[in-house]
Amino acid sequence: MNKPKIVGDTMTVPSDQEFLADVDTFLEATLRGFGADESVIADIAISVSELVNNAILHGNKAIPDKIVTIKLKRENNAVCISIADEGTGFDPSEVDDPLDDNNLLKEVGRGIFIVKSLMDSVDVQATNNGTTIVIKKAI
């Protein structure tokens, strides 16, 4: 069975939600090493969990052989994180507005909205070979 792998500040995980906790452990340890405070770490951890969930379920369709890659990079006083899947491209603009009264009680569809609310910037690069989302947050 495929297992998560860590090389430097990069982690690759098979498309199985079982590994979400491993991603969080790697992420939070790395962010503490960067000197981020706990509130910022929580905001980033929430955002990364949303994006990794999306990458596993919507990007890679939970096919275990498809990999999600998480890369962390310190950029001056900020952290830059990319989450890449091997799917066929995901367009966040296709998601309904979760604040619309008609959507308020929907059980899904808030992930990207939460990420945009918590992060300083969110950049989506969708191609036929996968989607890479890059988030930045001051630390």
Added chain:
Amino acid sequence: MRLSDREQDGVVILQPKGKIMGGPDATLLHDKLYEYIDQGKKNVVVDLAGVDWMNSTGLGILISGFTTLRNNDGILKLANVTDKIQSLLTITKLVSVFEAHDSIEEAIASFND
């Protein structure tokens, strides 16, 4: 995430601890909640004091329980909402959906109001 559950004064109290991020942990909370709903329990309090953070998966489980209970003349209330989760409820406007209390005891007493 770990989960404990009990009943007090006819109210089901669920106490998740840790992080609710999706996958097996989130399934645990969902399944326990629906175990009680399937037993016909109508009054549920989710104590969030021990939850470091949750993402949209956790919010989705709370909404699912809330709507299912409401459709069966029940209600799901929150207790001890932490600052981090309160912030999430605010930005998602779900603060207008959930009734929240400062303690489990206050939440339990509110069912008699």
